[in-house]
Amino acid sequence: MLQNESYTPEEISKLLKVSKLTVYDLIKKGELQAYRVGRQMRVDQEELENYKSRGKETRLAAPAKESQQSSSSIVISGQDSSLDILGKKMEAQSSKYRPLRSYAGSLDNLIAMYQGRADIISTHLFDGDTNEYNIPYIRKFLVSHSFIVVQFVKRRAGLYTAKGNPHKLSSWEDLKSNKIRMINREKGAGARVLLDEQLRIHNISKDELKGYNNEETSHLAVASAVANGKADVGVGIEQIAKITAIDFIPMIDESYDLVMLKSGKNQSLISDVLEVLNNADFKEELQSLGYDCHGIGQIIWEQ
DSSP: OOOSOEEOHHHHHHHHTSOHHHHHHHHHTTSSOOEEETTEEEEEHHHHHHHHHTTOGGGTTSOOOOOSSOOOEEEEEOSOHHHHHHHHHHHHHOTTOEEEEEOOOHHHHHHHHHTTOOSEEEEOOEETTTTEESHHHHHHHTTTSOEEEEEEEEEEEEEEEOTTOTTOOOSGGGGGOTTOBEEEEOTTOHHHHHHHHHHHHTTOOGGGSBTTTOEESSHHHHHHHHHTTSOSEEEEEHHHHTTTTSEEEEEEEEEEEEEEEOOGGGHHHHHHHHHHHTOHHHHHHHHHTTOBOTTTTOEEEEO
8 A cells, every 4th residue: 555655756757777868758758746845836746656657667767659638737947936936827818838947057948948858948058159049059959840039127246255355356367366266067968059159258277267167057156155154156146145144246148938839739838838928917017027028928039
């Protein structure tokens, strides 16, 4: 007799040794039945055992063909809390959507969309050759797809330092000092790409940066490492600096945009997302959290 136990998608991904996005894909397609407790999705142990007993393990490596059953689940992938608000607003707006959240970095989001494992993704990827955000990367990753890029929010990205900025940091070149210990983001994160591009532009070798290979997986974790004295500097966004005991040195205004694939079945989803983005209450909620919503909802690229 199975105990009345349940698992989060993250726990299931570890048990089955697959990515979290694969688990979300299984839930989305109805192959794993999930339910929500607050903001968190759960799957009962009995349901997991039933899934395994149906002999579908081999389907985890390559996503199965679309289920014949209609599903209202959509996967929204990205790490910013603004996406949590978007998911709640979409669910409140229409009962046909059951948003599932995946907290992945920008590059992993594009891979997930290319592989059909996410419906709405966010990106904030700086390209040093064009001085643009997002479009150069999206066009390369989704080269064989039709897609739409929608302006979401603007954020200021920069350097986290201890209170008072004791090392007097003001530029990317200042990171070369051997007295400065840094904390980095994981590979694929937008903040990591921003740092790497700035190092390339300024002809700085990553080997010159003490702590370059020390990684955390969120802006908050990076800010906490700086606040706790485990590092002297990290790259992150202004919103997080405001809620932690650190200083923030703005370096660039970044575009945090949304991407959706264009297809017949996605036309309704695109329309509904644009409706939420242009909702006055939604924009007001984001602005109250410090986000710049100028231009939100505008289509900035379509292919």
